[in-house]
Amino acid sequence: MTAWIVSDFFSFMKVKAQGLAELLKSGWVDFVDEFKLNFIEGDRWEWLLDGFKNTLLITLCSCLLGIALGVIVAIVRSTYDKTGADMKKRGGFGYRLLAFFNAICNIYLTIIRGTPVVVQLLIMYFVIFASSTNGTAVAIVAFGINSGAYVAEIFRSGIMSVDKGQFEAGRSLGLNYIQTMIHIIIPQMFKIVLPTLCNEFIVLLKETSVAGYVGIVDLTKAGDLIRGRTFSAFMPLIAVALIYLVVVMIFTALVGKLERRLRNSDH
Amino acid sequence: MITNETLIKVEGLEKAFGDNKVLRGIDTEIKKGEVVVVIGASGSGKSTFLRCLNLLENPTGGKIFFEGTDITAPKVNINLHRQKMGMVFQQFNLFNNLTILKNITLAPVKLGVMSKDKANEKAMELLRRVGLEDKANAYPSQLSGGQKQRVAIVRALAMNPEVLLFDEPTSALDPEMVGEVLEVMKQLADEGMTMVVVTHEMGFAREVASRVVFIDEGVIAEENTPVEFFANPQCERLKDFLSKVL
Numbered sequence: 001m002t003a004w005i006v007s008d009f010f011s012f013m014k015v016k017a018q019g020l021a022e023l024l025k026s027g028w029v030d031f032v033d034e035f036k037l038n039f040i041e042g043d044r045w046e047w048l049l050d051g052f053k054n055t056l057l058i059t060l061c062s063c064l065l066g067i068a069l070g071v072i073v074a075i076v077r078s079t080y081d082k083t084g085a086d087m088k089k090r091g092g093f094g095y096r097l098l099a100f101f102n103a104i105c106n107i108y109l110t111i112i113r114g115t116p117v118v119v120q121l122l123i124m125y126f127v128i129f130a131s132s133t134n135g136t137a138v139a140i141v142a143f144g145i146n147s148g149a150y151v152a153e154i155f156r157s158g159i160m161s162v163d164k165g166q167f168e169a170g171r172s173l174g175l176n177y178i179q180t181m182i183h184i185i186i187p188q189m190f191k192i193v194l195p196t197l198c199n200e201f202i203v204l205l206k207e208t209s210v211a212g213y214v215g216i217v218d219l220t221k222a223g224d225l226i227r228g229r230t231f232s233a234f235m236p237l238i239a240v241a242l243i244y245l246v247v248v249m250i251f252t253a254l255v256g257k258l259e260r261r262l263r264n265s266d267h
Numbered sequence: 268m269i270t271n272e273t274l275i276k277v278e279g280l281e282k283a284f285g286d287n288k289v290l291r292g293i294d295t296e297i298k299k300g301e302v303v304v305v306i307g308a309s310g311s312g313k314s315t316f317l318r319c320l321n322l323l324e325n326p327t328g329g330k331i332f333f334e335g336t337d338i339t340a341p342k343v344n345i346n347l348h349r350q351k352m353g354m355v356f357q358q359f360n361l362f363n364n365l366t367i368l369k370n371i372t373l374a375p376v377k378l379g380v381m382s383k384d385k386a387n388e389k390a391m392e393l394l395r396r397v398g399l400e401d402k403a404n405a406y407p408s409q410l411s412g413g414q415k416q417r418v419a420i421v422r423a424l425a426m427n428p429e430v431l432l433f434d435e436p437t438s439a440l441d442p443e444m445v446g447e448v449l450e451v452m453k454q455l456a457d458e459g460m461t462m463v464v465v466t467h468e469m470g471f472a473r474e475v476a477s478r479v480v481f482i483d484e485g486v487i488a489e490e491n492t493p494v495e496f497f498a499n500p501q502c503e504r505l506k507d508f509l510s511k512v513l
Contacts, residue, residue, distance in 0.1 A: 092341075163358075163360075165356060165359075166360060166362060166363065168323055168356070168360065169354075169356060169360035169361070169362065169419075170362070171323065171346075171349065172321060172323060172349060172352075172353070172354035172356075173349065173353075173354075173373075173374035173378075173423070173426060174347065174348075174350030174374060174378055175346070175373075175374055175378065176346050183362075183373060183377065184362050184364065184365075184373075187364040188363060188364045191364070
């Protein structure tokens with residue numbers, strides 16, 4: 001009796017196992033077919049590669065543009081915050097110039113932070129640079145200007161959080177405002193804001209996925225084009241997601257290393 | 268060592284922060300080679316007075332002449348004058364992003380006062396004098412308070428200043444480190460460096476000062492040679508102050 005139950009159980013399990021193996025096998029075959037269909041046939045992987053190159057190009061260039069804009073805006077705004085009251089008392093041309101630039105920076109921040117990036121991109125492409133055929137360049141400008149607004153506020157908070165004594169020590173030695181900023185305040189500011197700046201880069205990388213709105217084939221658009229061609233959504237979209245994820249992870253690891261190196265100066 | 272040559276002349280100096288009048292008309296002269304120690308209760312305006320001398324605070328009234336030039340005049344390039352007025356802060360304020368050597372050479376090199384090689388040489392020589400040449404490549408965070416303050420003094424000296432301003436240089440130090448900083452300051456005084464020192468170190472004032480100035484409620488209430496100053500205080504406020512700190 002017992003033997004019968006045991007043997008029956010084993011034969012039952014054998015059937016089950018065979019079924020599972022077959023299922024796995026057919027699943028694997030499906031997977032390989034899908035993979036071939038989406039990436040190998042018609043060299044569609046090249047679409048992803050080209051899209052990825054575009055995404056990286058747009059992200060890197062607009063990040064640099066954003067940092068350049070951000071530094072300038074942050075310096076204008078924090079200079080105004082720090083010394084504006086003092087300069088106002090003395091009056092003169094310098095103060096009016098500073099107040100003017102400060103007002104422009106404020107308008108820039110308000111507009112850019114108050115409207116969606118997709119709308120900004122569309123306006124850039126279809127209105128401001130309507131005559132341009134170079135979509136990638138327009139996207140770089142649009143994302144760079146957008147990113148600059150956020151980076152500016154990151155930098156400004158960094159500048160304001162460098163100890164006031166550092167600034168006074170620089171000035172007391174005879175360095176002028178700009179020299180003190182360049183040699184003392186900004187290097188320390190970068191260290192303070194590095195984690196936040198890294199976050200902004202990650203946000204920017206993913207934000208560029210809306211570039212497809214203006215006909216640029218970036219990574220996201222490439223995946224979507226493959227989906228449209230093969231009528232299979234799973235593979236291309238998951239592949240796109242994985243690529244973004246891997247880039248972000250690599251970047252995070254690199255920044256971690258950089259942060260540890262910068263920390264050398266405060267043991 | 269004191270000469271007759273006036274280095275800094277202060278006339279009717281006033282400073283207000285909003286409605287709070289901190290300095291209410293200070294007149295004094297600092298001669299080349301003098302060591303002036305400024306004392307007073309906290310909130311009396313002594314630090315503000317010192318910070319006005321190199322315009323880290325903008326005076327709201329009065330004039331300050333440095334080497335004969337009115338540095339409070341609007342067209343004056345204060346950066347040029349600050350090169351000759353070194354300052355040492357209570358909180359040291361070494362540049363955290365730079366090594367000790369770079370802390371010292373940054374200003375002389377960037378301002379074109381000396382070449383990089385010359386500046387390095389001079390920095391090492393000064394560091395040797397204060398016994399810190401082995402710290403040249405360390406960062407400020409690796410130093411003790413006393414070491415930081417000695418480096419801060421060296422940093423100010425590297426510009427070959429005409430006068431050194433000390434803003435409570437030992438107030439943020441642990442007691443056992445006060446001595447090493449005062450020792451460096453004493454050496455400088457002996458070599459004839461003109462110094463204006465805001466401090467609570469009465470021993471230093473007694474021993475090193477050529478003149479002690481008591482600031483009370485924004486004016487100079489009394490000034491005298493250290494011997495007279497401590498032995499025969501004239502005004503009531505000073506008597507009261509000395510009875511509390513001595």
